[in-house]
Amino acid sequence: MRRFRYFKVFAGGVILVGLVVCGVAAPLLAPFDPQEQRLEARLQPPAWSGVHWLGTDNLGRDILSRIIYGSRISLLVGATTVILAGVVGCFLGAIAGYFGRGIDEIVGKVTEIFLAFPFLLLAIALMAFLGQGIVNIILALMMSRWVQYCRVVRGEVLSLKERDFVTAAKALGGKDFYILLRHVAPNTLPSVTVVATFAMAIVIISEASLSFLGLGVPAYIPTWGSMLSEGRSYMSRAPWLTIFPGLAIFITVFGINLLGDGLRDLFDPKLQRQ
C-alpha cells in the first residue's frame, strides 16, 4: 500500500515536472512560433509523420506549439496564485488560530463571507468587473482561494499551540511571533503542501474555464482554455482543435491531483498507522 502511495507521488511529480519543463523551455521545444499564421496550411489534421504533429488551426497555427506555449500561462497563473493565496491564507489562519479571541472572530467572519460564494463564481464575478488580463486573473483566483489555506492553518495552529514544545518555548521567554514563525508554522507545512497541490489543480482548471468563457487572459496569448473556445466553431470539420488542448488540461490536472492524493496519504498519520 505504501508503495502505491509513492507511485502516486512519483507519477504526479513526473507530470508536474513535465509541465514545468514545457513552460520554461517552450521556445526550445515548440517546433513553430505559436503566433505564426500560415493560411496555406490551415485546418490540417494531425499527422505523426508530417510537419504538424497535432495539426493546425483555422489560421494555420501549429497546435502542438500553441499547447506547449499555453502551458506557460497555466504554470504562471497556477504557481503564482497558489503562492500568493498561500501567503495570505496562512498568515491570517496562523494569527487567528494562535491569538484567538477578537482576531479569530474577525478572520472567521471574513472567511465565512468569502466561503459564501462558490469558488469559480466569485472568480467569474471579479473578472467580469476587473476585465481581462493575467494580473487580474491571478488576483481573482487568489481572492477566491486563500480561504482554504486559512481554514486549514487555523485548525492546525489551534491544536499545535497547546503542545508541550510551544509551552516550553514560552517558558523560555520566546516572543509570540517568534514562536509562531519558528516553532508552529513549520509544523503546518505538510498540510499546507497538500492544500497547495490540490489548489494548483483547481486553479489551472479555473483559469482554463475563465479563458474558455472569454474572461481570462487577452485573446492573443495562447492558452488551453481559449484554444478550446476558438476550436468549438470548427468542431465538425476539425475536432483536433478541441481534443488536444482539452487533453493537455486533463493530463496536467490529473497529474497534480495524483500528486496531492499521494502526499495526503503519506502525511496522514491515521493512514500511516494502518
Add this chain to the structure above:
Amino acid sequence: MIGRRLIGAIPVLFGISFIVFLLMHLAPGDPVFLLLGENATPADVARVRHEWGLDEPLAVQYWQFISRAMTGDFGRSLKFGEPVTKLVFERLPATIELAGLSLVVAILISIPIGVYSAIKRDTLVDHAGTGLALVGVSLPNFWLGIMLIYFLGGRWNLLPVAGRIEYGMEIHAITGLYLLDSLLGGNFAAFWSAAKHLVMPALTLGTALAAIVTRITRSSVLEVMRQDYVMTARAKGLSERAVVWRHILRNALITVVTILGLQLGALLNGSVITETVFSYPGIGDLLIQSIAARDYRLTQVLILFFGIIYFAVNLLVDVVYTFIDPRIKL
C-alpha cells in the same frame, strides 16, 4: 444553538451584499463610460450616473443597494430591457431542473462506486473506483461537454446539442420545469424532447459532482467500518450482507446525503460552464450573457443571488445535520 447560528448569519449576509456592491466599483475607469462607450455625451453620462445613483456618496449607494435587495426591485436590465428580478425568476426553473437531474446522475454513479470501493478496500476494484473518481475530478467539464456534443450530438446524431426543447414546441408553463409541466399537461412529445435536451448537460454537470461524492462516500463508509458497533454486529454472528446494509450503509449514507447538500456550490459553479456550452437558457447562461453585454446591474444581482442561495443552503444543511446526528453541535 440554532438561533445563535441564524443570528451569526446576519453579518455574513451583509458581508456578501457588501462584496457584491463593491464589485461595481472594481471596474477600471468609470462604469458609466464602459456602459455608454467612449463617445457618450456629458449629458448622457450625467443622466445615467444619476439614474444609477452613482453621483451619491458610497455609503448612500450601499444603503440604496441594500434597500433594493430587500424589496427585490433592482430596476431593468440594460440588455434585455425587462425587470432584472423577472429575468432571474424566468430562468431559474431551467437551472433547477438541470441541477436536480445532475444530482440524480451523480448519486446513481457515485454511491454504488463509493460503497463498493470501500467494502473492497485495497483491491483492484477499489483502485479502479478511486482512479475513476480521480479522472472525474480532473476532467474540465466544458471539455467533457464539448466531447459529448461532438460524439453524441454530431457524429452519432443521437441527442440534440443545444437549448431546452425542440424549436416550435410549446409547453403550458405551470412550474417552469419542462419535464414536470409536460407530464402534468399530458404532452408526452414535449416531455421526450425536454428529456433528450437534458441528457448531455446533466451528464456533464453530474460527472464532476459524482467524482467528488464517490470520494466522500468511500471515506465515509471506511470511517463507519472502523466503529465498534460494526465489530459488535460481526461478533454476534450477523451475515456480512446484514452488517453492510443495516449497520454500515445506513450510518455512512447519513453523512453522504448531508454532504450532497453542501455540494450545491459545485453544481452552481458547473451550471455556468455547462449552460454556456449547451446554450441552455438557465441563470448561469444569463450570467455570462450579462457579462458579455456589460449589463452590470444584472451581473451584480445574479452574483448576489448565487451567493445568498449557496449560503442559505449551507446553513440549512448545517441545521438539518444537527437533527440527523445529535452528536454535532452548532
